[in-house]
């Protein structure tokens with residue numbers, strides 16, 4: 001595979017570190033960040049052997065899928081840095097829409113791509129991509145942020161406890177190289193809108209337009225606790241706002257989200 005940055009990413013001064021094989025692009029990106037970063041750098045590999053997922057899970061990378069991480073240094077707080085996950089979800093949907101417009105059209109034979117809080121990209125209710133943010137503070141107070149993006153381009157992993165799909169299984173004729181190049185370009189636009197956190201409100205509005213399950217029954221599993229109600233919105237810090245079944249609203253910072261029938265099932 002030959003990965004290259006898109007034109008806008010090259011013009012904006014992003015760097016590229018491409019590998020045949022890596023354990024985890026997130027781990028490599030963090031190492032590059034700690035070694036001293038002069039410009040935001042995309043790390044990408046054709047084969048990821050120890051991909052990391054959210055909540056300490058492993059991320060399985062089928063052949064032909066995309067594993068890429070962006071490493072950058074920022075002065076924003078961890079809470080603001082976390083909103084880069086929304087920027088990544090939007091950048092990925094923009095990238096897929098750019099290279100496979102009909103696919104994202106919602107028209108017959110198309111599949112509207114949706115964003116599931118906090119950071120999943122969904123097609124037809126199945127997970128197509130996951131995003132993992134990791135960050136570490138530098139001695140000077142700034143923060144290294146790694147935005148890791150795994151996309152099921154050619155294959156979806158087997159044996160998952162939730163519905164999964166790949167761009168290929170849903171009929172999008174694209175490769176990991178196509179998605180990567182388009183993603184690096186759409187990231188340039190997204191991160192400019194984010195504007196070191198000053199544009200979080202604009203990102204939030206864009207994200208809500210693609211939100212999966214907005215207004216639907218939701219159950220969020222937070223450790224042993226389950227919060228049930230209706231998915232009302234996300235707030236400016238990216239928390240999921242739930243109108244509780246028993247009344248009142250609650251904002252949730254992290255948890256496993258279930259919509260619709262899965263939300264109302266008594267688990």
Ligand SMILES: O=C(O)CCCC[C@@H]1SC[C@@H]2NC(=O)N[C@@H]21
Nearest residue numbers: 024026051052053054130148150
């Ligand atoms: O659990 C999730 O949904 C997040 C998965 C994130 C996987 C990507 S693949 C590229 C990057 N490198 C990693 O080790 N993880 C992320």
